[in-house]
Amino acid sequence: MPARTRAAKPVPGPTMVERAYEYLLTQLMSLSIAPGERIAIDTVARQLGISQTPVREAMSQLEAEKLVFKMPNVGYRASPQMTRDEVRDLYTLRQLIEPYAAARAAEAMTDASIAILEAIDRDMSSVVAGDARAYSRFAEADAKLHRLIATGSGNRLIEEAIDRLHAHLHIFRALYATNAPNEAAEEHRKIIDALVAHDPAAAEQAVRYHLERSQMRMDRVLAETTPTTD
Ligand SMILES: [Zn+2]
Known part of the structure; x- marks a missing residue:
C-alpha cells in the first residue's frame, strides 16, 4: 500500500518528557487531578507506558511552575488552589x-x-x-x-x-x-x-x-x- 510506505517515514514526535508533561498538565488543568491530590510517579509511568525517569523530569518542571510540590516521604502532590x-x-x-x-x-x-x-x-x-x-x-x-x-x-x-x-x-x-x-x-x-x-x-x-x-x-x-x- 503506497500510503503506508509514505507514513513509515519517521516523523520526530514529542519526547517522553514532553508527553509526560502534557499529560500531567492537562490532568491538572482539567482538575482530573484535584488540588492537593497525591500524584504517584509509578502510576503515571504505567498509564503512559513509559519509564519513571521522564515522569520525574516532567514533575520537576511542574514543581518549578508551582503546580505540584514535593513532600518528604510522601512524594508529589498537586498544589492547592490559590486563596x-x-x-x-x-x-x-x-x-x-x-x-x-x-x-x-x-x-x-x-x-x-x-x-x-x-x-x-x-x-x-x-x-x-x-x-x-x-x-x-x-x-x-x-x-x-x-x-x-x-x-x-x-x-x-x-x-x-x-x-x-x-x-x-x-x-x-x-x-x-x-x-x-x-x-x-x-x-x-x-x-x-x-x-x-x-x-x-x-x-x-x-x-x-x-x-x-x-x-x-x-x-x-x-x-x-x-x-x-x-
Ligand atoms: Zn490573558
Whole structure:
C-alpha cells in the first residue's frame, strides 16, 4: 500500500518528557487531578507506558511552575488552589507591570512579533469551552500572548518578574469549565489589535481592562469554592 510506505517515514514526535508533561498538565488543568491530590510517579509511568525517569523530569518542571510540590516521604502532590488573598496580590502586581509593558511592546512591534501575534490569535479562536485539551491549548496561547508583551517591554527585569508568576497556569486551573475562554478571547482580541496598530495607549488600556475582568472571574469562582473569612 503506497500510503503506508509514505507514513513509515519517521516523523520526530514529542519526547517522553514532553508527553509526560502534557499529560500531567492537562490532568491538572482539567482538575482530573484535584488540588492537593497525591500524584504517584509509578502510576503515571504505567498509564503512559513509559519509564519513571521522564515522569520525574516532567514533575520537576511542574514543581518549578508551582503546580505540584514535593513532600518528604510522601512524594508529589498537586498544589492547592490559590486563596482569594493570594489571587488579589497576584493581580495587584500584574496591574502594576503589565499595562506598562504592553504600551512599550506596542511601540516596539516588529513584523516578526506581529506574525507571532497572528498565530496566537488563530490558536485562541479555535478553543471550545469545557474541552480539556482545547482548554490547555488556550492556556498555552494566553501564556504566549502575555510573554510576548513581557518580552516586548524591552526590560529584562519586567520579563523575568512576569515569567516567574506563572499566572496563566494557576488562573486557568481555577477557571476550568467556566465560560472564561470566550470572555477572555474578546479581551485578548482588543490587546492584539492595539499591539498590531502600534498604539501604546490602547494597548495599556486593553491590558488593564483584561486584568480587571480576569480578576473578577477568578474572584467569582473562588467565592463559590472557598469558605469566606470576611
Ligand atoms: Zn490573558
